Amino acid sequence: AQTVTQSQPEMSVQEAETVTLSCTYDTSESNYYLFWYKQPPSRQMILVIRQEAYKQQNATENRFSVNFQKAAKSFSLKISDSQLGDTAMYFCAFMKPDYGGSQGNLIFGKGTKLSVKP
Amino acid sequence: DSGVTQTPKHLITATGQRVTLRCSPRSGDLSVYWYQQSLDQGLQFLIQYYNGEERAKGNILERFSAQQFPDLHSELNLSSLELGDSALYFCASSVASQGNLNEQFFGPGTRLTVL
Numbered sequence: 747a748q749t750v751t752q753s754q755p756e757m758s759v760q761e762a763e764t765v766t767l768s769c770t771y772d773t774s775e776s777n778y779y780l781f782w783y784k785q786p787p788s789r790q791m792i793l794v795i796r797q798e799a800y801k802q803q804n805a806t807e808n809r810f811s812v813n814f815q816k817a818a819k820s821f822s823l824k825i826s827d828s829q830l831g832d833t834a835m836y837f838c839a840f841m842k843p844d845y846g847g848s849q850g851n852l853i854f855g856k857g858t859k860l861s862v863k864p
Numbered sequence: 865d866s867g868v869t870q871t872p873k874h875l876i877t878a879t880g881q882r883v884t885l886r887c888s889p890r891s892g893d894l895s896v897y898w899y900q901q902s903l904d905q906g907l908q909f910l911i912q913y914y915n916g917e918e919r920a921k922g923n924i925l926e927r928f929s930a931q932q933f934p935d936l937h938s939e940l941n942l943s944s945l946e947l948g949d950s951a952l953y954f955c956a957s958s959v960a961s962q963g964n965l966n967e968q969f970f971g972p973g974t975r976l977t978v979l
Contacts, residue, residue, distance in 0.1 A: 789952060789972070789973055790970065790972055790973075791954060791956075791970035792970075793967055796967070837907060850920070851909040851920055851922060852897075852899070852907075852956075852968060853909065854906060854907040854908070857907075
């Protein structure tokens with residue numbers, strides 16, 4: 747069974763600085779997908795960034811980038827130029843592809859609560 | 865707005881009761897997923913439906929059941945409710961085309977409180 751571990755329950759960062767959230771996972775699959783979701787106080791789940799395991803290039807989305815280390819089973823999220831609106835819970839998630847015509851479900855870590863301070 | 869709707873937004877009920885949570889996926893999405901978010905268990909997958917059929921089961925209790933209707937909306941039924949069932953229940957949908965990675969879009973959730 748796959749597991750996702752986020753070892754940092756809480757983190758804080760000053761506005762405009764850079765912060766890195768850690769995530770490790772365990773799987774015997776060779777092909778899979780990894781995600782970072784953001785959950786602000788509104789509780790809405792928002793996809794931040796995704797990475798396909800067969801792609802060696804790290805994904806980037808504006809101020810968000812990942813450091814994907816497949817051999818180490820590590821998938822960290824870097825937020826550059828942190829903004830107050832980045833304050834939220836961040837969840838790392840794993841998904842195994844389902845080749846039967848649909849797609850697999852998400853397996854989430856416990857989350858990291860990020861506070862951006864002015 | 866993700867395009868996924870969930871009703872009701874809040875639900876307060878008593879132990880032993882039964883409730884039904886409803887989800888309407890984004891137009892064109894065939895897959896519906898149900899997730900439970902609680903303080904104890906975190907975010908966990910309950911069940912998935914794809915085009916009307918059950919596709920995968922996660923940590924779903926026997927007291928819980930779900931279905932997806934021909935119009936693709938889905939309902940999650942929770943019965944014999946216990947205090948520990950209090951949680952935020954999310955529905956997500958995906959177009960789920962084979963060979964492509966499609967994002968799961970989450971609804972706003974239903975907050976269930978069991979008293």
